[in-house]
Amino acid sequence: xxxxxxxxxxxxxxxxxxxxxxxxxxxxxxxxxxxxxxxxxxxxxxxxxxxxxxxxxxxxxxxxxxxxxxxxxxxxxxxxxxxxxxxxxxxxxxxxxxxxxxxxxxxxxxxxxxxxxxxxxxxxxxxxxxxxxxxxxxxxxxxxxxxxxxxxxxxxxxxxxxxxxxxxxxxxxxxxxxxxxxxxxxxxxxxxxxxxxxxx
Numbered sequence: 001x002x003x004x005x006x007x008x009x010x011x012x013x014x015x016x017x018x019x020x021x022x023x024x025x026x027x028x029x030x031x032x033x034x035x036x037x038x039x040x041x042x043x044x045x046x047x048x049x050x051x052x053x054x055x056x057x058x059x060x061x062x063x064x065x066x067x068x069x070x071x072x073x074x075x076x077x078x079x080x081x082x083x084x085x086x087x088x089x090x091x092x093x094x095x096x097x098x099x100x101x102x103x104x105x106x107x108x109x110x111x112x113x114x115x116x117x118x119x120x121x122x123x124x125x126x127x128x129x130x131x132x133x134x135x136x137x138x139x140x141x142x143x144x145x146x147x148x149x150x151x152x153x154x155x156x157x158x159x160x161x162x163x164x165x166x167x168x169x170x171x172x173x174x175x176x177x178x179x180x181x182x183x184x185x186x187x188x189x190x191x192x193x194x195x196x197x198x199x200x
Contacts, residue, residue: 108134119144
């Protein structure tokens, strides 16, 4: 019996180590594609056991990444699709940088995400429909980019059937508006669009 418990414990530790290493690999892969003039990511050392000791990274009790805080860090470069592998991520805070390219559709895999803050960057392209999968999301702030197209219906559904409380897409190149919905009246949710096309 004792040997069976030991085997189970060793297996659990092995699984946790694999998860930590995978998350570290993802974040290190992202680091290699970013320009970091202020050395904000200096502690992101891929030779360390897991990323939980890195600055700007927070983990849960299982040493799994739950938060990445890189707001106003002076970073340039893209968001990478591999970020969608951070299964326990709750906060992705990458606002106020010079992040370019599109928002990866793979971010729609982050179903534990509570806050997605990508505002004041240089992101282009459409808002991915896959972000409508983020059923735990409370805050989606994408303002101050160069996003195009319309707000996907899947994201509007997060207002009516999900938990989304703030959706800010102002100061982009988006078309269309979100109008008052009789079923919710947007009594709680705040939808912010460009002043020329008021949401309410």
